Amino acid sequence: xxxxxxxxxxxxxxxxxxxxxxxxxxxxxxxxxxxxxxxxxxxxxxxxxxxxxxxxxxxxxxxxxxxxxxxxxxxxxxxxxxxxxxxxxxxxxxxxxxxxxxxxxxxxxxxxxxxxxxxxxxxxxxxxxxxxxxxxxxxxxxxxxxxxxxxxxxxxxxxxxxxxxxxxxxxxxxxxxxxxxxxxxxxxxxxxxxxxxxxxxxxxxxxxxxxxxxxxxxxxxxxxxxxxxxxxxxxxxxxxxxxxxxxxxxxxxxxxxxxxxxxxxxxxxxxxxxxxxxxxxxxxx
Numbered sequence: 590x591x592x593x594x595x596x597x598x599x600x601x602x603x604x605x606x607x608x609x610x611x612x613x614x615x616x617x618x619x620x621x622x623x624x625x626x627x628x629x630x631x632x633x634x635x636x637x638x639x640x641x642x643x644x645x646x647x648x649x650x651x652x653x654x655x656x657x658x659x660x661x662x663x664x665x666x667x668x669x670x671x672x673x674x675x676x677x678x679x680x681x682x683x684x685x686x687x688x689x690x691x692x693x694x695x696x697x698x699x700x701x702x703x704x705x706x707x708x709x710x711x712x713x714x715x716x717x718x719x720x721x722x723x724x725x726x727x728x729x730x731x732x733x734x735x736x737x738x739x740x741x742x743x744x745x746x747x748x749x750x751x752x753x754x755x756x757x758x759x760x761x762x763x764x765x766x767x768x769x770x771x772x773x774x775x776x777x778x779x780x781x782x783x784x785x786x787x788x789x790x791x792x793x794x795x796x797x798x799x800x801x802x803x804x805x806x807x808x809x810x811x812x813x814x815x816x817x818x819x820x821x822x823x824x825x826x827x828x829x830x831x832x833x834x835x836x837x838x839x840x841x842x843x844x845x846x847x848x849x850x851x852x853x854x855x856x857x858x859x860x861x862x863x864x865x866x867x868x869x870x871x872x873x874x
Contacts, residue, residue, distance in 0.1 A: 590643045597651040615661045619668040623737045624858035632860040640742040648784030663782045675727040676734035677857050684715045685728040692850045693739050694833035700749035700788035703739045710758030719767045722774055729775050738855040749788035757794035789817050793824040
């Protein structure tokens, strides 16, 4: 963690110190964030908890009130939405699972080691999956949570996720209002509840007629996030930014297909497993 001055350090220290009270009084005691425990006790890892609190401080320019409010909002949202269930317990529409790929590139440059791929071209004729926004949202949040499970918050070179959005074959979607609605909803949730977790976002194979995608995204994200965007009309140029990507279609150095690189198994944290066990026990009782 890096602090530009004493004021930033003091804001961070204040939030860490006040966290037990905030969680008790404003978060219904919910202290789980991205599968990790924020308060001391069993399953608590101080360096990870502090790294996560730091991300909220950094996202809100180390303004204590804003960071504290955002963190409490996220913890309350997680208690209600249960993104860990979306990631590790629920079965999603098979059509949706085919568009999401998760890769891990240990040799890639810093904070591009974990990448989520969204292959929207697969859904060119499957727009029915967007009719239920909540279903799509739970799938997409689940994919994000699984990608976070591959990060190491003790390692500053692997505590952000990169994203690839491949729009090959989706030019016919440009006027579909339901897809736009789902897109806006996902962006809003990511912006509010997953701060400082995105290292880069690549929009590839974006036809000129599909500019609404980029326009929508630009309207709903911060200036700092916009700087992380790269738009490539030619998907084979992605290899210049992600050398570990497949050579076929994406211009990388790997001879494997993207599906062969797909990480299918992500182990939940011990705290996540503990929370699942608590839930099962409560249901039995």
